[in-house]
Amino acid sequence: MYRTHNCGELCKKDIGKKVILSGWIQKKRNLGSLCFIDIRDYFGITQLIFPKKLINKNFLLGKEFLIKIKGKVVERSSINFNIPTGEIEILVYQIEILNSSLTPPFTIENKTDGNEEMRMIYRYLDIRRNPIKNNLIIRHNISLEIRNFLSKNGFLEIETPILINYTQEGARSFIVPSRINIGKYYALAQSPQLFKQLLMIGGINRYFQIAKCFRDEDSRSDRQIEFTQIDCEMSFVEVNDILIFFENFIKHLFKKIKNIQLEPFTCISYYDAIKMYGTDSPDIRFDMSFIELTNLVHKKNILFLKEQELVIGLKVKKYHHDNNQINFLFKKIKNKNIFCIHYLFNKTLLYSSSNKFFMNKEIIKIFINYFQAKIGDLLFIAYGEEKNTRKKLGKIRLEIAHHLNLKNPKIFKPLWIIDGPILEWDEKNKKYKSLHHPFTSPKEEDLHFLEKNPEKIRSKSYDLIINGIEIGSGSIRIHNKNIQNLIFKHLGLSEKEIESQFGFFIKALQYGTPPHGGIAFGLDRLINLLEGNNDIKNFIAFPKNNYGMDTMIKAPSYLKNKIQ
CATH class of the missing domain: 3.30.1360.30 (GAD-like domain)
Known part of the structure; x- marks a missing residue:
C-alpha cells in the first residue's frame, strides 16, 4: 500500500491515527535533533517530523525525491493557516525512497524562479506547481460543464476526422504524407466545418464536439498552432435562434464557473463596429x-x-x-x-x-x-x-x-458582431477571399449583388467578442447548391477545382439539405478570459512556444531516416 490518505486531507480529527503517505519532498529543514520535511502530492502538502535516529540514515534526501512514509498524526505546535493540513503533522517512524530526483532546474513553488523557456522545457515539473495544476483542473471542470449543458439541450457529441483532404479554408494547413498512397497527402483539419454540415444533412438535429484543430499560423499569447474549440451546429435555425441559445450558454458558464451574472449581450453590425471603434472586435468595457x-x-x-x-x-x-x-x-x-x-x-x-x-x-x-x-x-x-x-x-x-487602466479584468462586456461582409478583396492576390469561410450564407436581401457586386453582400454571420477578444465565430450556412457554387467562383476556384476539392459536398447539398447554422468557441481563449490570465499556454498541458515548437520533446525535428 502506497498510502492510506493523501497529503491534503488529514486534519485535527485524525490526530492519533497511524497513516501511510507518499509524495515528493517540497522542503527540508534540518534542526539537528529533528528534521522537518514538507511532502507534496496532487492533493496538497503535509508536514513530516523525523526523529534523530532516522535523520542520519536518510540524510541524502533532496528536493523532489519521491518518498513513502509511515507515521502517526500529531498536533502541530505552530499552526500553518495557509494549508488545510496546517493543524497537524506526521511523526515519522519509517521511510522508504520510492525514487530519487535530480536537482530541479527551478523551484517547484507557486511563485517560481523559472522563466517561461525553462518551464516549457521541463513542463512535467511545471505541472507539479499549483498554478498550472489548478489551471488544468479548471479546464477539466469547464469542459465538463460544457458537455453537460449541451447534452441536456439535445446536442449529440460526435467525433469528426482529423486527417482530411486539403481545401482552401483561409489559413495554412499542416500537410501529412500518406505512406500507402504514395505521392498523396492528408491535411490536418483546421476545423470540423464540412463534417458538421454533413451531419446536419445526415439528419442529426444538434451536434457538438470539443475538437482539436490545426492551423499553420504564427503563434501568439492567444493563439496556438494546435488548439481546442467548442464546435456546435444546429438544424432548422436562423441567426436569432443561435444568438439567444449561445448567449444563455455563455451566461451559464460564467455563472457556474465564476458566479458572475452577465448582462444582456449588446449586438451591433460589423459596419457599425468599424465605424464606431475602428475594429471588428471592440472592447466596450x-x-x-x-x-x-x-x-x-x-x-x-x-x-x-x-x-x-x-x-x-x-x-x-x-x-x-x-x-x-x-x-x-x-x-x-x-x-x-x-x-x-x-x-x-x-x-x-x-x-x-x-x-x-x-x-x-x-x-x-x-x-x-x-x-x-x-x-x-x-x-x-x-x-x-x-x-x-x-x-x-x-x-x-x-x-x-x-x-488609463480602463481595462478592468473583473468586468465582462460581451458583444455580438453581426452582418459582416461575405467577401473582401485581397489586393495582393487580386481576388476575393472569405471573411469567415466559403460556406457562410448571404443575407436574402443582398442576394441580388451575387453576380456583379459581391463585395456588397452582407453575411448571416455572428462573432462573439468579450472585452475585445474574439471568443466565438459562426454563421448560418449555405444550403443551396447554386449559391454555394457562385461563392466558390467569386473566390477564384475553377469548376475543376470546385469538383476536386468540394465535389462530395456539392453533391450532398442536393439531397434535401436543411437550413442550418453553428458556431465555434475557442476553449483556450475562453478559459484564459474567465481566469483573467494573459496567456493561453497556462491552460494547456503541453503547449507550443511562440515559434510553434515543443521545446520539451524537441518538435518539430528533422527526419533522420526515410519513413517506412
Missing part, C-alpha cells in the same frame, strides 16, 4: 466611440482638413494625468496624421506628432464646442484615408484605455 468630424470640417471650412477623406475623433473625459504622459503616448502612437487638444481652464494645450502642424484658437474652439468638451477633457482627432484612419484611431483608443 469603456466608452470612447468615434465622433464623425468630416461634415464639420467642410461646414466650417477648415482648410487643412478639407482635403482629407475622413476626419474622426474621440473624447477622453476628465484626463488629469501629467502632460508628459500625453507626449509619451504620442511617441508610442508614431503617426503623423493625428493631434489632440487638452481642454484646460486657464490654458488649452495642443499636441501633434507632426512638427509642421499648426492650428489657430478659432479652430480649436470649433472642435471643443462640437465635442461638448468639459474642463479636463482630452480630444484626439485623426485624419486621412478612411480605412486606415479608423484602424489607426482604434489602436489609439486601446492604447489610451491601457494607459
Whole structure:
C-alpha cells in the first residue's frame, strides 16, 4: 500500500491515527535533533517530523525525491493557516525512497524562479506547481460543464476526422504524407466545418464536439498552432435562434464557473463596429466611440482638413494625468496624421506628432464646442484615408484605455458582431477571399449583388467578442447548391477545382439539405478570459512556444531516416 490518505486531507480529527503517505519532498529543514520535511502530492502538502535516529540514515534526501512514509498524526505546535493540513503533522517512524530526483532546474513553488523557456522545457515539473495544476483542473471542470449543458439541450457529441483532404479554408494547413498512397497527402483539419454540415444533412438535429484543430499560423499569447474549440451546429435555425441559445450558454458558464451574472449581450453590425471603434472586435468595457468630424470640417471650412477623406475623433473625459504622459503616448502612437487638444481652464494645450502642424484658437474652439468638451477633457482627432484612419484611431483608443487602466479584468462586456461582409478583396492576390469561410450564407436581401457586386453582400454571420477578444465565430450556412457554387467562383476556384476539392459536398447539398447554422468557441481563449490570465499556454498541458515548437520533446525535428 502506497498510502492510506493523501497529503491534503488529514486534519485535527485524525490526530492519533497511524497513516501511510507518499509524495515528493517540497522542503527540508534540518534542526539537528529533528528534521522537518514538507511532502507534496496532487492533493496538497503535509508536514513530516523525523526523529534523530532516522535523520542520519536518510540524510541524502533532496528536493523532489519521491518518498513513502509511515507515521502517526500529531498536533502541530505552530499552526500553518495557509494549508488545510496546517493543524497537524506526521511523526515519522519509517521511510522508504520510492525514487530519487535530480536537482530541479527551478523551484517547484507557486511563485517560481523559472522563466517561461525553462518551464516549457521541463513542463512535467511545471505541472507539479499549483498554478498550472489548478489551471488544468479548471479546464477539466469547464469542459465538463460544457458537455453537460449541451447534452441536456439535445446536442449529440460526435467525433469528426482529423486527417482530411486539403481545401482552401483561409489559413495554412499542416500537410501529412500518406505512406500507402504514395505521392498523396492528408491535411490536418483546421476545423470540423464540412463534417458538421454533413451531419446536419445526415439528419442529426444538434451536434457538438470539443475538437482539436490545426492551423499553420504564427503563434501568439492567444493563439496556438494546435488548439481546442467548442464546435456546435444546429438544424432548422436562423441567426436569432443561435444568438439567444449561445448567449444563455455563455451566461451559464460564467455563472457556474465564476458566479458572475452577465448582462444582456449588446449586438451591433460589423459596419457599425468599424465605424464606431475602428475594429471588428471592440472592447466596450469603456466608452470612447468615434465622433464623425468630416461634415464639420467642410461646414466650417477648415482648410487643412478639407482635403482629407475622413476626419474622426474621440473624447477622453476628465484626463488629469501629467502632460508628459500625453507626449509619451504620442511617441508610442508614431503617426503623423493625428493631434489632440487638452481642454484646460486657464490654458488649452495642443499636441501633434507632426512638427509642421499648426492650428489657430478659432479652430480649436470649433472642435471643443462640437465635442461638448468639459474642463479636463482630452480630444484626439485623426485624419486621412478612411480605412486606415479608423484602424489607426482604434489602436489609439486601446492604447489610451491601457494607459488609463480602463481595462478592468473583473468586468465582462460581451458583444455580438453581426452582418459582416461575405467577401473582401485581397489586393495582393487580386481576388476575393472569405471573411469567415466559403460556406457562410448571404443575407436574402443582398442576394441580388451575387453576380456583379459581391463585395456588397452582407453575411448571416455572428462573432462573439468579450472585452475585445474574439471568443466565438459562426454563421448560418449555405444550403443551396447554386449559391454555394457562385461563392466558390467569386473566390477564384475553377469548376475543376470546385469538383476536386468540394465535389462530395456539392453533391450532398442536393439531397434535401436543411437550413442550418453553428458556431465555434475557442476553449483556450475562453478559459484564459474567465481566469483573467494573459496567456493561453497556462491552460494547456503541453503547449507550443511562440515559434510553434515543443521545446520539451524537441518538435518539430528533422527526419533522420526515410519513413517506412
